[in-house]
Amino acid sequence: VGEEEIDPNSDAFSQWIMNLAYEE
Incomplete structure (x- = not known):
């Protein structure tokens, strides 16, 4: 990575991006 x-x-x-992606 x-x-x-x-x-x-x-x-x-x-x-922040990971949080948005995982929230889905």
Whole structure:
């Protein structure tokens, strides 16, 4: 997934996107 290159800002964005995707 390339988590090693994930930035703190991108991480928060990814979590938000994941939440929206999982809510469905």
